[in-house]
Amino acid sequence: MARLAGVSRATVSYVLNNTSAVRISEPTRRRVHEAAQELGYVPHAAARSLRAGHSRIVLMPAPAIPVGPLYSRFLGELQAALGRLDYTVVQYGSVGLRGDEAARAWAELRPVAVLVPGGDIGPRGVAVLQRAGARAVVTLGPERVDGAHALLTDHSAVGHSAGAHLYARGRRRIGVVVPEEPGLEVFSEPRLAGVRRALHGTDATATVLPLAYTEQAAAELAAGWRGLSLDAVFAYNDEYAMLLMRALQDEGVRVPEDVAVVGADDLMLGRLLRPRLSTVRIELPSGRDLAELVDRAVRDPGAEPEVREVLGASLVHRASS
Amino acid sequence: MARLAGVSRATVSYVLNNTSAVRISEPTRRRVHEAAQELGYVPHAAARSLRAGHSRIVLMPAPAIPVGPLYSRFLGELQAALGRLDYTVVQYGSVGLRGDEAARAWAELRPVAVLVPGGDIGPRGVAVLQRAGARAVVTLGPERVDGAHALLTDHSAVGHSAGAHLYARGRRRIGVVVPEEPGLEVFSEPRLAGVRRALHGTDATATVLPLAYTEQAAAELAAGWRGLSLDAVFAYNDEYAMLLMRALQDEGVRVPEDVAVVGADDLMLGRLLRPRLSTVRIELPSGRDLAELVDRAVRDPGAEPEVREVLGASLVHRASS
DNA sequence: TTGAAAGCGTTACCAC
């Protein structure tokens, strides 16, 4: 380090951190700043957090699957909001790691808070992180995890919206697309369950339609469509809806006359389809709210874990249903 | 620390790191492992890198704008490949930070390597990082930055492919969509330049068409379309192409008879449009290659910066042109 | 107002 600026290391620390407890003479301040500038001095985060016993890092695992514009926006907002509160958001690329192994890897960084999709961590992982000094662990997912704060995202509400809407429109034989791509079960299973719930106790039925995200798979599904005698389909999301709708139209199946189609996520592309795609709009919590929750939890680590329902689902009715 | 396992800290270190230089008795090993297990011991990355003088962190700024499936896949591959080489990939959420300020923030983590979009850093930033111990700084962008390795992504090749194709198909008055969304200039400007280059010295012309990603903006552009008397358009990418194509078709403009349309990125949605969308397929470097480049640079920091052209562009001809 | 020194968790290096 550059204490060769003529003063002691302590003085440097005081000046650069603007410590108010001690007063440093103006000339000294200037000398320190000049020296730092000249040497390109940058404080060493590791040394600092070693000494302090904690970091200002909020850690999130980097998403393994491509994320849509919805989640991207949420992530950006969250980063901005946490940045304003003087935290550093870090997405940890945890490729092959799973479960407690991942939690241990994250714990090595001694983050002050961890924000993690629910399925990626269990109670033991939470405990590991807390013992490693994490003052807040927040999960984002369908169910709470012991010891952690929880933002509950009940994706069955999405399926429920779609199912109830289709039923109200007079549809009774409802197909539900379930993506075959791995990693999407977390969303697709609750969405399917939500449709089932909406139809429970009625004369309508839900039929599972596994579908890979390829033209060919969609064409095959469409080829056998009439045999299924369905009058509606909830297509998991807008992208699968577009895929299926195109295949159906190519097959001569009319939308919405022969089959009503509903997607989810309210993407731009749904508005560009003909007929325009009905969809379920999903609302994530605002990044700012979440940042405040994290900050509160960090300041008061003893408090009871907060559990909050955060996912809003509302149907946007357009021409396809 | 678990020296309360009855042994010295050094012994713990040996056992947990499987140091081969010294032999530890089996009973001692067991005791250490048991204690670590019981205490939920996790090594402290900060302390380790403080001692070692460097970390195994490869830092990338987290993307500020939503990224498409193409870049997501690349990122995933890269993380996996670097993970296999025992690096930790960290995406740093650098919200408001820009230029040298961002570089300093990154430098605080003392990453062993930094991988950064070219526009986000200059030669001074590179120097800051290197002085802070980064053994490799790799930029990904249109031009190289002094002192850093460079993966050159020449997006003008994308525009050139599209322009040359449209010209070869007999089109002479070619519109080029330029998104109005901020942050996309890095891509849109070279793509436009590429079209111009393809048409240079011919009788064909390129017309700039600024376009916001909204239905209304597209409708307005389409409303005045005939006045522009264009016979082709390169729409920046597949999403803008879909937006514009829909607006044109709603306006009664026929594709490809009245106007040929070409997109870019070869997304699934292009194949689902009718007519199917011609597009420019873009190839990014494989994550594994890049990981190897990083690893090589880290092992031999003295070497000349590598400069490599990495972006492939090839036209996929479908029905829209 | 400034300087000296301790200590955070690790590991490399020497004595034992």
Add this chain to the structure above:
DNA sequence: GTGGTAACGCTTTCAA
């Protein structure tokens, strides 16, 4: 084979 010790860069307490 094992254990003590020093040092990494920083902040903070205490003394000058």
